[in-house]
Amino acid sequence: MSSPSATMVVWSSAWLSGAAAADDVLDALQDWAEQHEVVAADENLAASLEIPVRGEPGGAPAALLAALRRAGVDGGLLVMPVPGDVRGLGGAGAFATEALRAGEAVVLGGLGVVPERVGSAVGSGILRWTVFEVSPGTPQPNVPLSEAEHELTGAMRVAAGMLIELGVAKQRAGVREELQARIAERTKASWPAGMPQRALRVLQRAAEVAAILELAMEDEPGGALSASSALKRAEALRPLFSAVRTARCAAVADAVRALSDHAGRL
Template identity: 85%
Template sequence: MSSPSATMAVWSSAWLSGAAAADDVLDALQDWAELHEVVAADENLAARLEIPVRGEPGCAPASLLGVLRRTGVGEGRLVMPVPGDVRGLGGPSAFATEALRAGEAVVLGNLGLVPERIGSATDNGILRWTVLDVPQATPQPNVPLGEAEHELTGAMRVAAGMLIELGVAKQREGVREELQARVAERTKSSWPAGMPPRAIRVLQRAAEVSAILELAMEDEPGGALSASAALKRAEALRPLFSAVRTARCSAVADAVRALSDHAERL
């Protein structure tokens, strides 16, 4: 799949623009966890938004949708920061710190939503969304979707070649089946009606490349890979991870614009 934040950004924006129902948003979030809860990062924000503060039992996502409607936040934007690439975070802030730690977040106006899994990923546990102020919201640099797709296609070829160069197929029995299973799991997300086909294609391709990269980054059986070799591998794959993040952000931005335009024409 893409990421919880991508799902939230697209579906909440579709709902805010009238292109999806609230139940559709809640159903889409089920791809990521059976239960979701929402909390505010501090007491002032909790009081302003009328939701629980962190440390208390969270409220349901339906309450979050109500908050988004009341505050008039507008369209969602996906950010996927990593150390050395913090585009779209709007400068130092508590939101920037937590988004960087999570590796993803949604920006909706002056609010930021950061997901965090509570409990084991294997039991599909609880996904907590922490709401924070975004005091200096900065638009993410706009990479055209066509350019992002082109870079991602090249990244997929390089990633596949890297698997061969690293000898992953020789080191792991059943690696092809394992990769197919990972790809299938990561591309099963549901999207709103009216979602641009190209955006869906790019998100699916990003999930495929991500699955390949994850496999390439895993240690070989017995942990025989040396520290220097592991470092070289990480350096070689870093631009490919960047291409995946850029493609996801561009696809989400394109989808949000298209869904908003479609709703306005209705």
């Protein structure tokens, strides 16, 4: 699916550029949890940003938006690290550790923000955003959206072929309907006006590929996939998951640039 971090970075960038209201950001986050809270990773940062420190009751996301405005941040970046690919985290540290554990994070100027679900289900419970101080200018992946889209198109063909090769359609009744339901769930996130159409298309396709890959990773109902077979399947699909992550980061970066351009024209 998309991710809370993608929603946060796009909508907060839209707000910072004047293309959205603060309430629009808060409303968009509701797709991910009923409640959101913001905490700082240490006391010095908490005092600087005027938000609670981790371990105390969390503050409102609006406090983070206000801190971003005071800091003069004009846009953000999405990072989706996995073991073996930690681009965008700026080296070892608390932020890198937490972002790697979550599989996603937002870099906003000199701040790194990591979401953590407090509760079981998407759309319910609390989503806690922990803010870390990071080095400004942290290196980020720089994959052109056209290249990411091309790789994603190839990944979709391979993923669809993998479903056939694994015989998923034969093993699971109603697999087409199940796949469509998963895609619908993964594309329900709302985006601000001014989002470039190509970025939206890539995010949609990434959600479709991710849904196919997740289906391919699952064992057949009542089956017992051996550990070696599961490992081989995961290894075969790893490059496709990588293409999805790259495409999402590239699409979000393109959207943030478009929203920043909007601010420059005002």
